[in-house]
Amino acid sequence: MAHGAAGDGVDAGRLDLVPMIDCIMLLLIFFVMTTKFSTEEKAISSLLPTDKGQSGPGKAKDIKMVNICIYPASPRMVKGYQPSEYAAELKKLTNNNSGLVIEDVYMRVGQREPIQINGKVLTKKEGERMVAEVERVHQYLGDELKKFENAGEPRNKQNDVVIHCYSGLSWKYALIAYDAVRNYEGQNTADGFKWTGDPRELDQARSVNFAPPRIRNYDKNELGNELYEIIHMK
Amino acid sequence: MSTRHHPLRLGQQDDHLDLVPLIDCVFLLLLFFMICGRLSTSERSEQITVPPARTATAVDQGLAGWRREIINVSARPAGDGTRGAVISIGATEMPLQAGGTEAYQRLRAILDRIYDQAEKYDDPRATLVKLPRVIVEVRADGDADYRTVQEVQQVLTDSLDLATMRPRKDPHHGRPFVNLDFTVRRPADKG
Numbered sequence: 226m227a228h229g230a231a232g233d234g235v236d237a238g239r240l241d242l243v244p245m246i247d248c249i250m251l252l253l254i255f256f257v258m259t260t261k262f263s264t265e266e267k268a269i270s271s272l273l274p275t276d277k278g279q280s281g282p283g284k285a286k287d288i289k290m291v292n293i294c295i296y297p298a299s300p301r302m303v304k305g306y307q308p309s310e311y312a313a314e315l316k317k318l319t320n321n322n323s324g325l326v327i328e329d330v331y332m333r334v335g336q337r338e339p340i341q342i343n344g345k346v347l348t349k350k351e352g353e354r355m356v357a358e359v360e361r362v363h364q365y366l367g368d369e370l371k372k373f374e375n376a377g378e379p380r381n382k383q384n385d386v387v388i389h390c391y392s393g394l395s396w397k398y399a400l401i402a403y404d405a406v407r408n409y410e411g412q413n414t415a416d417g418f419k420w421t422g423d424p425r426e427l428d429q430a431r432s433v434n435f436a437p438p439r440i441r442n443y444d445k446n447e448l449g450n451e452l453y454e455i456i457h458m459k
Numbered sequence: 460m461s462t463r464h465h466p467l468r469l470g471q472q473d474d475h476l477d478l479v480p481l482i483d484c485v486f487l488l489l490l491f492f493m494i495c496g497r498l499s500t501s502e503r504s505e506q507i508t509v510p511p512a513r514t515a516t517a518v519d520q521g522l523a524g525w526r527r528e529i530i531n532v533s534a535r536p537a538g539d540g541t542r543g544a545v546i547s548i549g550a551t552e553m554p555l556q557a558g559g560t561e562a563y564q565r566l567r568a569i570l571d572r573i574y575d576q577a578e579k580y581d582d583p584r585a586t587l588v589k590l591p592r593v594i595v596e597v598r599a600d601g602d603a604d605y606r607t608v609q610e611v612q613q614v615l616t617d618s619l620d621l622a623t624m625r626p627r628k629d630p631h632h633g634r635p636f637v638n639l640d641f642t643v644r645r646p647a648d649k650g
Contacts, residue, residue, distance in 0.1 A: 266598075267644060391605070396601060408514045
């Protein structure tokens with residue numbers, strides 16, 4: 226009897242740790258499999274318009290806007306060509322519309338000189354080069370936006386900023402422009418808008434929007450028309 | 460005496476492995492994963508490479524009175540060699556078909572349900588629209604086509620008649636979501 230009791234759980238003064246190790250191993254496997262190591266997600270806020278298509282009293286017909294245009298970079302992606310010529314150039318840039326991603330883009334404010342952005346650099350693995358490219362875009366847009374300041378007006382009375390990005394480009398180009406405008410509003414203005422987290426506070430900030438789609442039929446001719454409009458935007 | 464007993468004790472220990480160091484290590488590992496790891500929730504579990512932005516702020520999960528809804532827009536190659544996209548909200552995945560509008564219609568149907576359940580407030584821009592106290596977080600892949608994110612914004616503001624994909628004639632009778640967070644990362648973030 227005495228021998229049996231010792232064999233079941235206690236062996237010469239030792240605890241049987243095997244069941245506990247089993248449980249701990251199971252817990253460990255659970256946590257190893259289900260946990261994910263990721264950086265805390267961050268966000269940039271936006272307030273979408275609710276007055277699309279609105280007409281009548283209360284809406285000024287001559288709203289002044291600052292247009293930021295983003296389109297593929299190429300020597301032929303400049304003013305002076307016809308939509309069909311832009312379409313042909315686009316076909317060349319995308320390797321006969323085979324889905325090749327356009328990485329080099331022009332970004333332009335109003336009718337100012339554009340800068341060329343290298344999209345390949347805007348990836349995580351590029352590290353310092355990406356930081357420098359983001360900084361360059363912010364610097365350009367900040368300098369240009371200063372020229373469109375309405376002195377003495379509060380931030381929400383400044384000219385609206387509208388981002389016109391060619392629909393076939395990557396989302397990151399439009400977002401980097403949005404980020405640069407918000408950065409300019411927050412840091413480079415005397416009464417810069419300070420965001421505390423309440424979405425409704427964006428009513429006090431300058432209106433920055435993404436232009437609605439120009440086309441929904443993405444055939445060659447329509448894409449040429451879209452490019453023509455963006456490249457000739459004032 | 461002691462020199463004669465010592466080899467005997469060593470021999471006895473060979474029968475019972477000393478598990479204490481192993482348990483120590485396993486406990487340390489367990490603590491590490493419990494404290495440092497975060498359980499992934501379904502909406503954020505999708506690996507999306509969001510674009511960089513300097514003005515990024517930490518997502519405020521606990522803004523009083525506000526709900527958060529997450530829309531993922533992931534770039535996935537379509538079968539024909541072009542860039543495709545999949546829109547997902549909650550557990551519902553909606554692959555985008557070239558030229559198709561079904562994904563947007565399904566997204567709008569889900570958004571309508573969220574709108575109906577949400578608490579509302581008056582649009583401060585005096586458009587007579589009731590706005591939901593919902594922040595929509597758009598987790599769009601930096602390499603997703605801009606046109607996809609553009610259309611998702613149109614669907615969110617309910618400014619489209621999705622049957623014809625033309626702007627609605629009665630924009631003030633829609634169910635718009637206007638408070639958006641675009642998920643981004645800081646350029647210097649390593650993760």
